[in-house]
Amino acid sequence: MADLLSGKLVRLTAEEPKTLAEAYSRWSHDSEYWRLETSDCARQFSVWGIQKELEKELEKESENNFFFHIRTLADDRLIGNVGLDGVRWQHGESFVGIGLGEREFWGRGYGTDAMRVILRYAFQELNLRRVSLDVFEYNPRAVRSYEKAGFRHEGYARGYLLREGRRWDLIFMGILRQDWLALPTEDR
Numbered sequence: 661m662a663d664l665l666s667g668k669l670v671r672l673t674a675e676e677p678k679t680l681a682e683a684y685s686r687w688s689h690d691s692e693y694w695r696l697e698t699s700d701c702a703r704q705f706s707v708w709g710i711q712k713e714l715e716k717e718l719e720k721e722s723e724n725n726f727f728f729h730i731r732t733l734a735d736d737r738l739i740g741n742v743g744l745d746g747v748r749w750q751h752g753e754s755f756v757g758i759g760l761g762e763r764e765f766w767g768r769g770y771g772t773d774a775m776r777v778i779l780r781y782a783f784q785e786l787n788l789r790r791v792s793l794d795v796f797e798y799n800p801r802a803v804r805s806y807e808k809a810g811f812r813h814e815g816y817a818r819g820y821l822l823r824e825g826r827r828w829d830l831i832f833m834g835i836l837r838q839d840w841l842a843l844p845t846e847d848r
């Protein structure tokens with residue numbers, strides 16, 4: 661069997677807290693990254709601050725969360741994370757989140773590749789029936805990446821965010837197991 665957690669450009673990994681704290685602290689100093697990822701106010705975290713947050717996150721770990729980190733196959737660089745956050749087994753459904761903290765890797769196919777790997781994991785290993793996500797209107801690169809991975813537009817919450825003096829929609833996207841199975845084999 662092929663390695664379930666490797667794609668064409670990246671592989672999904674587990675990382676030690678020390679490695680993560682250093683990387684997450686550095687990524688938190690990039691306010692653009694922060695504002696693409698979350699509706700929370702941009703902040704900056706020290707390595708120590710991140711370690712505290714990670715400890716809290718670890719306590720929340722459960723059989724319903726599948727959280728991975730993303731490393732490049734070419735040079736083993738840690739560039740981001742991706743995870744199924746809150747699988748609801750009775751409905752065969754989960755939310756997915758992704759972020760490449762290393763901005764030099766944006767727009768080069770790495771995020772889409774990682775998304776394809778986690779979708780394969782969701783549908784082939786966990787046997788889920790649906791994966792959902794949401795994304796801010798001002799993030800067309802992410803929307804396009806999700807479309808390439810097979811997600812469809814399902815609706816939006818109008819004026820969900822107030823940033824830079826205007827309101828922005830929250831876009832909802834989803835992929836069903838049958839959508840995923842209908843993708844060309846090389847895209848899943």
Ligand SMILES: CC(C)(COP(=O)(O)OP(=O)(O)OC[C@H]1O[C@@H](n2cnc3c(N)ncnc32)[C@H](O)[C@@H]1OP(=O)(O)O)[C@@H](O)C(=O)NCCC(=O)NCCS
Nearest residue numbers: 696759760766767768769770771772795800801802804805
């Ligand atoms: C979102 C993310 C995971 C996407 O991964 P990626 O590797 O950058 O995506 P890809 O390079 O495979 O695809 C990006 C696509 O968007 C397109 N794109 C880039 N900027 C765009 C823009 N301003 N408008 C429209 N399309 C754009 C690219 O041309 C490409 O499409 P193509 O392959 O058809 O040419 C990654 O960019 C990322 O983590 N960004 C920072 C954090 C973030 O946005 N997280 C998502 C939160 S919902």
